[in-house]
Amino acid sequence: MFLTDPFFWEIVVSGLLAGVMYSLVALGFVLIFKASGIFNFAQGVFALFAALTLVGFQTGQVPFAHLLSWITGTSIHTWGSGMPTLVAIVFALLVMIGLAWLVVRIVLRPLVNQEGIILFMATIGLAFVLEGTGDLMWGANVKALDVGLPQGPSDTIIDATGMFVDKLEISAAVVAVLLVVALTLFSQFTRMGRALRAVADDHQAALSVGISLETIWWIVWSIAGIVALVAGIMWGAKSGVQFSLSLIALKALPVLMLGGFTSIPGAIVGGLIIGVGEKVFELYVGPMIGGATENWFAYMLALLFLLFRPQGLFGEKIIERV
Amino acid sequence: MSLPPTAEAAADDQTYAVVEEEHGLSPRRVGPVVMDIRNITLRFGGVVAIKDISFDIREGEIRAIIGPNGAGKSSMLNVINGFYHPQEGEIWFRGEKRGSMKPHEIAKQGIARTFQNIALFKGMTTLDNIMTGRLTKMRRNMFWQAVWSGPAEAEEIEHREKVEKIIDFLEIQHIRKTPVGRLPYGLQKRVELGRALAAEPQLLLLDEPMAGMNVEEKEDMSRFILDVNEEFGTTIALIEHDMGVVMDISDRVVVLDYGRKIGDGTPDEVRTNQDVIDAYLGVAHD
Secondary structure: OHHHOHHHHHHHHHHHHHHHHHHHHHHHHHHHHHHHOOOOOOHHHHHHHHHHHHHHHHHOEOOOHHHHHHHHOOOOOEOOOOOOHHHHHHHHHHHHHHHHHHHHHHHHHHHOOOOHHHHHHHHHHHHHHHHHHHHHHHOOOOEOOOOOOOOOEOHHHHHHHOOOOEHHHHHHHHHHHHHHHHHHHHHHHOHHHHHHHHHHHOHHHHHHOOOOHHHHHHHHHHHHHHHHHHHHHHHHHHHOEOHHHHHHHHHHHHHHHHHOOOOHHHHHHHHHHHHHHHHHHHHHOHHHHOOOHHHOHHHHHHHHHHHHOOOOOOOOOOOOOO | OOOOOOHHHHHOHHHHHHHHHHOOOOOOOOOOEEEEEEEEEEEEOOEEEEEEEEEEEEOOOEEEEEOOOOOOHHHHHHHHOOOOOOOEEEEEEOOEEOOOOOHHHHHHHOEEEOOOOOOOOOOOEHHHHHHHOOHHHOOOOHHHHHHOOHHHHHHHHHHHHHHHHHHHHOOOHHHOOOEHHHOOHHHHHHHHHHHHHHOOOOEEEEEOOOOOOOHHHHHHHHHHHHHHHHHHOOEEEEEOOOHHHHHHHOOEEEEEEOOEEEEEEOHHHHHOOHHHHHHHHOOOOO
């Protein structure tokens, strides 16, 4: 019986924790989708950009160093020994909030009242621009990110249960829980939350009751930027800050299809299901069909959901009345 | 002391007002001009939606805007609440000329509205929808909202009381917790009116409040509009197609046709205006 197999449980736990990491990325998508109906293709790049900025501040890199050197003929690449991690995080937060403001002013404002698909295309453009800007600002090399989170296997858990669990993934889970609780409280019990939901429902009506779309969008994109920073820190600490970080956005897609695009709990549950599902599937079914199932399992599951329950587990059912 | 006003007395507004005053009640009064619209012209590219229209709205009155389809009525309302910015003309609100303002700023000035094809927040309950109407009145800043304590909570309770009063007034207690997307059309219209009322507006704009309703629903809605006007003294500007209703409930009517103003006055004056009759019934070209 596989339920008594400790290896099975180790797989489940590590799947759950990996799922949390997916959820962190998916959360950013859900937030923006809920409040503006935009599927933000750039969310993954946001995470990359946030992590790059954090590392840059931490290690004291000069932004646009290559460009500046080329123009001025000097070769200054650092301005000192860098900032303490906490200060760097605060500055990276400010950069993300500033970035959100730029996105609203430059991308969203001229596109008010446009179709969702046009805004989606705009975010694809945004992804490319931001990726290029990130490279130009901080350089394209792979960087290590150390924010002082515990790394390596947890000895206590190994001693108690014999399971191998990464400490970093435990911290990721704790951070994700805190984040979700904060976001849920924020969107359920505050005036801002009510305004957010109003903007997501109907732009015109929101304006007519005195809600400023731009302010709300700025807040939402800032929160998405902050979530991206958290995701960037976790993924960056796990596998280094590099371009492929922006591709984790693709893994968030099946998570969203499972959980539903409009549900914060859905993003979490979806992430957990995919995390556990792909590990367990690889363990028991993988050997029968030649392995390497982790690459496609999530997408196959998403496809099944699209066939039978397109709105996801927790999403709002979309009914078009004709 | 004489008897309360009788039905016969009520038939004549003048008598009714006199009798009311005898009984120490204050009759409805129409005050000074609260909104003055001067020579508004609105163009979309080459199309002129509104051409050189002027009219005013007095405090405490019910002002109707009527006209055939495509006359520019809704555009006029959109100009007043700031969705459209006219190329020419001025809008004076409470004695001040209005500069270029965004719709949410105008809402904060005290102009609330409803929409022709209902713009409610479909996923939210009736209560939450009407609570959004209070947003302009809420003062606690985001930090207090975020921590949800003390002052912010007290404020929420205070607003909730006001909203419950509106719910009672509109007789929608039974659907308080129902998501509005599930409500029948007539009730949605009523919730939308409630959301606009929650802002305690100085000027209430109603875009076809009775469109698509049956006779009974129309009667209810007319009663609510009159009650709002009488009990809260709210100034109302409304667009409506049902002539019978318009003539019954409004104090003054402005008639638009092809973006121009062709009539303005009391219902009786408008009814006998030859241009208005022509616009509605067509003119024989001979």
